[in-house]
Amino acid sequence: MSTTPAGRGHDLPTADGVGVLSRLTPRAREIVQAARELLERDGPDALSMRRLADRVGMRASSIYEHLRDKQALEAALISVGFEEQADLFANAVRGSDDPLSALAAAYRDFARRQPHLYRLMTGRPLRRDLLAAGVEEAAAIPLLRVTGGDQQLARAIWAFAHGMVILELNHRFPPGADLDTAWRTGLAAFRGPL
């Protein structure tokens, strides 16, 4: 999808610039950015077509002129999220003398800064067919580098990181729990095989 140069309707490319947003029409880009702010400010229930339209300054029905439906909107948000993760994770790993810790910190940071986006990205089965191509994989590469290409280890570490993050976001640890130490404990365990 979105590879033909003269798209019509819902995925007009803009030729230059990289990233998911740059491949949207300006108006669609505005809508997606507003959606992101709305989601993060007021939570997932607030992300309705009506409220989103309010923020953009149009009627809900007009959004459908720019984005096929709500699923497409969410897929755009998720694609942007993966794109940012890929950037953040690559930068964290590059030139660190403790790449695993750096990556873990970047991962936790991303989730804490944008908890609702993180939940949107991880809390349901992915509609991969609606995502921008390659973004999911790009976000996963830095960890695979850290494990030296060991996929099983990468999956285990990812599961640990996701578990720590989502349980923290959902306030599932005891109120006073020292999560920094729990993180260090887990990472130390995984450093064994490394």
Add this chain to the structure above:
Amino acid sequence: MSTTPAGRGHDLPTADGVGVLSRLTPRAREIVQAARELLERDGPDALSMRRLADRVGMRASSIYEHLRDKQALEAALISVGFEEQADLFANAVRGSDDPLSALAAAYRDFARRQPHLYRLMTGRPLRRDLLAAGVEEAAAIPLLRVTGGDQQLARAIWAFAHGMVILELNHRFPPGADLDTAWRTGLAAFRGPL
């Protein structure tokens, strides 16, 4: 709550028997059990007061005679879930020569057998004030035993297990991924500190 012998309204105890269900009136118990089946069969969106009432054979408004509101219903489901986990986990650990693996297998098993209940139990902040007393803690005890009382290690292992489980339920690993091996890899790492 529910400690006074002569409850009125929504938490009439039945004196003997243990467990959350036994402390509900028979009709409330029916409703909660029906809710559990409905949730597991058709997913969280199907768990509406109307559909639940259909299954029980009454009108939605009548449910409120037995359960205060939907939050109370969900809290009852979650309490039952914790109670079952506590049982399953204690049995898994007892008399196993590899308690960590046994516990992990039981944890994964619980989630795969009742994915919607598992999600309900873990996917949002807990209304602990609505839960049956002690059930959350009871479910956590076996793991704490396995780590010899090390809370930080227990938290890290729990995060790993929850991450593995929820990512599996959400189909977030690549289609052909060998999750058994990823589990073993993670557990082996955590066995280092043990």
Add this chain to the structure above:
DNA sequence: GTCTATATCAAGATAGAC
């Protein structure tokens, strides 16, 4: 204890005029 009737609210999406 269960019912009917209703209040209240909100969602996603489309038709057709301008």
Add this chain to the structure above:
DNA sequence: GTCTATCTTGATATAGAC
């Protein structure tokens, strides 16, 4: 491209009769 108007669906919850 945006609008108004509307369709369709569904939710939680309460009042008051029986």
